[in-house]
Amino acid sequence: MRCEHFRELISAYIERSIAPPLAAKMDEHAAECASCRAELEGVRELWQMMAEAKRVEPPVSLHSRIMQEVYASVPAAPAPRWWELAWRPRFAFAVAAVLALLALVVWSYNTQSNAIALSVVSGGGSPVSPVAVSTLPTRFEPFLTDDGDLRWMLKMNASHPTSVEVVAGAQAVWSGSVAQETTAVLPAVPQGTVLDVRVVWDGSNVLRAWLPAEISQEQRKPVLVLKQRSIEETLAHIARAYGVPLVLVGETDPLTRVNLESTGVALDEMLTRLAEKLDLQISRAEDGTTVLTAR
Numbered sequence: 001m002r003c004e005h006f007r008e009l010i011s012a013y014i015e016r017s018i019a020p021p022l023a024a025k026m027d028e029h030a031a032e033c034a035s036c037r038a039e040l041e042g043v044r045e046l047w048q049m050m051a052e053a054k055r056v057e058p059p060v061s062l063h064s065r066i067m068q069e070v071y072a073s074v075p076a077a078p079a080p081r082w083w084e085l086a087w088r089p090r091f092a093f094a095v096a097a098v099l100a101l102l103a104l105v106v107w108s109y110n111t112q113s114n115a116i117a118l119s120v121v122s123g124g125g126s127p128v129s130p131v132a133v134s135t136l137p138t139r140f141e142p143f144l145t146d147d148g149d150l151r152w153m154l155k156m157n158a159s160h161p162t163s164v165e166v167v168a169g170a171q172a173v174w175s176g177s178v179a180q181e182t183t184a185v186l187p188a189v190p191q192g193t194v195l196d197v198r199v200v201w202d203g204s205n206v207l208r209a210w211l212p213a214e215i216s217q218e219q220r221k222p223v224l225v226l227k228q229r230s231i232e233e234t235l236a237h238i239a240r241a242y243g244v245p246l247v248l249v250g251e252t253d254p255l256t257r258v259n260l261e262s263t264g265v266a267l268d269e270m271l272t273r274l275a276e277k278l279d280l281q282i283s284r285a286e287d288g289t290t291v292l293t294a295r
């Protein structure tokens with residue numbers, strides 16, 4: 001692929017509206033061409049900034065002030081084409097002024113409100129597809145081994161015999177038919193990580209859980225910066241950073257990307273904002289575990 005072709009397609013590529021084979025060619029080109037890669041990153045950052053800027057209510061006068069600034073700087077005649085304009089010093093200044101104002105709006109939004117900026121780039125479909133049948137009753141319970149290490153067990157129950165498969169990390173942990181309370185002990189979680197658990201029942205319904213190596217006793221407000229992460233990676237990070245188990249009912253869309261910057265907010269607020277963006281419902285199980293469900 002040639003650089004010009006790559007650059008023409010950058011927007012469509014970021015939007016993921018191009019065919020997978022072409023996207024693969026672009027991946028390849030971006031991997032080997034530093035200048036196109038830089039261009040791509042630049043456009044991505046700008047988009048992200050603009051996506052964030054849309055979230056605030058700017059003062060009514062802001063738009064007209066920006067436009068005045070732009071018009072004042074653009075030479076009246078002859079009408080040049082916009083890409084020629086971009087290289088004229090005065091217009092370049094106006095563009096810089098607009099970007100600076102945008103940056104200011106983003107900045108004030110970030111610092112004034114609850115110190116969390118979140119954007120989701122949809123992969124096309126719904127971020128989390130709901131399960132087809134009613135939820136399999138499951139519970140994740142921590143326990144301490146004789147050595148004092150924290151481990152997790154999964155308790156499952158079903159009103160009628162239900163085929164279940166449990167995978168933790170990359171390891172198949174349990175499979176069989178559940179018709180009464182059944183316990184599966186999950187593998188140890190290495191320090192500082194989370195155990196990624198996947199429970200599939202009736203062949204197609206998925207429940208995910210991210211279980212931390214340690215449960216935080218105090219209310220943490222960790223700083224988080226995540227860029228272009230999948231929903232799974234995002235939830236895993238939150239579970240680890242806050243030291244809480246998180247459960248998600250439904251299958252995540254692998255193409256959806258999350259950008260998250262938080263200078264420290266309480267868990268409830270973090271989850272409320274995320275649930276809003278990903279169209280999830282939050283509920284709290286009896287044991288306090290947070291359960292996110294696709295609407």
Ligand SMILES: [Zn+2]
Nearest residue numbers: 002003033036
């Ligand atoms: Zn190139």
